[in-house]
Amino acid sequence: MSFSSKITFFFCCAILTFLSCKNEVKAPEQNTATSDIPDREWWKEAVVYQLYPRSFKDSDGDGVGDLKGIISKLDYLKSLGIDVIWLNPIYASPNDDNGYDISDYRDIMKEFGTMADFDALLKGMHERGIKLVMDLVVNHSSDEHEWFKQSRSSRNSPYRDYYHWWPAEKGKPNYRYSLFDINHDAWKYDTLTDAYYLHYFSRKQPDLNWENPQLRKEIRNIMKFWLDKGIDGFRLDAFTFAAKDINFPPLSEGYEKDFMPYYSMQPHLHEYLQELNREVLSKYDVMSVAEGAGNTPQDAHDLVDADRHELDMAYPFECVDIAKSSGYSVVHLKEAFSKWDSIFSQKGWVSIFLANHDQARMVSRFGNDSPAFRELSSKMLTTFILSMRGTPYYYNGDELGMTNIRFDNIEDYNDMPTLNEYQRLKKTGGDLTKFMEELKFSCRDNGRTPYQWNASNNAGFTTGKPWLKVNPNYTTINAAVEDADPNSVLNYFRKMIQLRKKELTLVYGKYTLLDAENPSTYSYTRELNGRKLLVMLNWKATAAKANTGIDLSKAKLLLGNYPAPLLDGNLRPYEAVILELN
Numbered sequence: 001m002s003f004s005s006k007i008t009f010f011f012c013c014a015i016l017t018f019l020s021c022k023n024e025v026k027a028p029e030q031n032t033a034t035s036d037i038p039d040r041e042w043w044k045e046a047v048v049y050q051l052y053p054r055s056f057k058d059s060d061g062d063g064v065g066d067l068k069g070i071i072s073k074l075d076y077l078k079s080l081g082i083d084v085i086w087l088n089p090i091y092a093s094p095n096d097d098n099g100y101d102i103s104d105y106r107d108i109m110k111e112f113g114t115m116a117d118f119d120a121l122l123k124g125m126h127e128r129g130i131k132l133v134m135d136l137v138v139n140h141s142s143d144e145h146e147w148f149k150q151s152r153s154s155r156n157s158p159y160r161d162y163y164h165w166w167p168a169e170k171g172k173p174n175y176r177y178s179l180f181d182i183n184h185d186a187w188k189y190d191t192l193t194d195a196y197y198l199h200y201f202s203r204k205q206p207d208l209n210w211e212n213p214q215l216r217k218e219i220r221n222i223m224k225f226w227l228d229k230g231i232d233g234f235r236l237d238a239f240t241f242a243a244k245d246i247n248f249p250p251l252s253e254g255y256e257k258d259f260m261p262y263y264s265m266q267p268h269l270h271e272y273l274q275e276l277n278r279e280v281l282s283k284y285d286v287m288s289v290a291e292g293a294g295n296t297p298q299d300a301h302d303l304v305d306a307d308r309h310e311l312d313m314a315y316p317f318e319c320v321d322i323a324k325s326s327g328y329s330v331v332h333l334k335e336a337f338s339k340w341d342s343i344f345s346q347k348g349w350v351s352i353f354l355a356n357h358d359q360a361r362m363v364s365r366f367g368n369d370s371p372a373f374r375e376l377s378s379k380m381l382t383t384f385i386l387s388m389r390g391t392p393y394y395y396n397g398d399e400l401g402m403t404n405i406r407f408d409n410i411e412d413y414n415d416m417p418t419l420n421e422y423q424r425l426k427k428t429g430g431d432l433t434k435f436m437e438e439l440k441f442s443c444r445d446n447g448r449t450p451y452q453w454n455a456s457n458n459a460g461f462t463t464g465k466p467w468l469k470v471n472p473n474y475t476t477i478n479a480a481v482e483d484a485d486p487n488s489v490l491n492y493f494r495k496m497i498q499l500r501k502k503e504l505t506l507v508y509g510k511y512t513l514l515d516a517e518n519p520s521t522y523s524y525t526r527e528l529n530g531r532k533l534l535v536m537l538n539w540k541a542t543a544a545k546a547n548t549g550i551d552l553s554k555a556k557l558l559l560g561n562y563p564a565p566l567l568d569g570n571l572r573p574y575e576a577v578i579l580e581l582n
Ligand code: NOJ
Pocket: 097, 100, 101, 137, 201, 237, 238, 291, 357, 358
């Protein structure tokens, strides 16, 4: 049965809007023959929604989002039509890096609630057909984890080799770059045992020693603990850093920041992952997603080639890193996404995303957050994410078209590496004005401001003082307003999800880039079992023509972000259309 040949665009929109307003999202019928799609997996067909718990919903007025807050919004989450929630870390943590510094892997962060809250959350999600993927942060722990306290206490501690120590009598260890340290030095001297420990992130995030089989066993047991509770998968944080050259040889000049080839992603990473897969992941019906994709396309492929039994999907950063404060080229963006599609065209699987908790807001980086174009460009980007081959990852708040907050004062920022870098520049006489301007575009706190629920105080996020300021535009950009508006960014997101669920061609279909050199538009076809869809997107604020070379006279509209599209390749600013060709 064809989706659009039987109904008009307006009828289709009305139905979908009705469904979404009633918050009753029914699984649509799929309209591509499903019997001969090879390697079908639930996690390939899922839409993943990334939820940043600190900023989602506060239930107790302490200004910090929490698990009970999420529970209170489960029906809303269900109404989106998403299948999986990836929850950023909720484990016990002193919060040097907002939960990415874990002090107890089997406990819940006090600000977020209790294990009973977690169990209730998981149950509530499963009752609504939503799966839960948790962050697994095991390249490093917190320095307040019991393992590190023990490890630090004596050179003879049985936990000493859980971390990387370098005895001071051997002299200063060879330089390693730290991403978050104020001096960018990954070695921290500790007087207690007269030795240096390694931390690729902050001083409070010492790197775990994966060479130690006992440590790897602890990690496997932690994974089993959560999987036995019924969670549905893991996102492996910073895992490429786990496999190091532990002889720490000197680096050639100029290569200090070149982690991947020189001091992470070492070949035994694959052995570690295969061990995790064999001993843990393969025993459950769960998904596993890498953070990053290694150093080369071959690395990426090897990490997620199903025959190698490592992880399920890669999460490459090349595409999302293209947006710069100075702008970006649409041609370059197309090349990057097309390259990653081709890496996994035969084997392996990729994630498609334009934002996450480490990035500023999607519409402010890739679209246009001016009043004239915020909604249109948000919808266009949503069309893109949900019509590409790969599992879409959608970051919370982007479905409302939330924008960068652009703080003027450093005091308003919370992000530890940002504050460290500011202090470093101040100390070394760097250009602070330029740095502050750059933060307005790229700082990850832009993407972490509280979720905008409604037009009441603090956007309905908290009754207390929010841990990070709420974006003042919450009075007009919020879930309540958008829920009631059939043409909102939010309701477009819901429609697009329904379309993807109905069209397995959008999940598995072959991707072919068209009109590659067009500087404004991004067009591609998706083809599966004789069905062919065409996506045409204008990524610019001026009208443009997509020259696809395809006869569009018989094309039918499946979804678009403007009323009455022309269907001839002429696209208005940020216009998006998905057409059925056959
Ligand atoms: C990657 C996470 O996404 C980021 O938020 C965190 O700061 C680093 N890993 C360190 O864990």
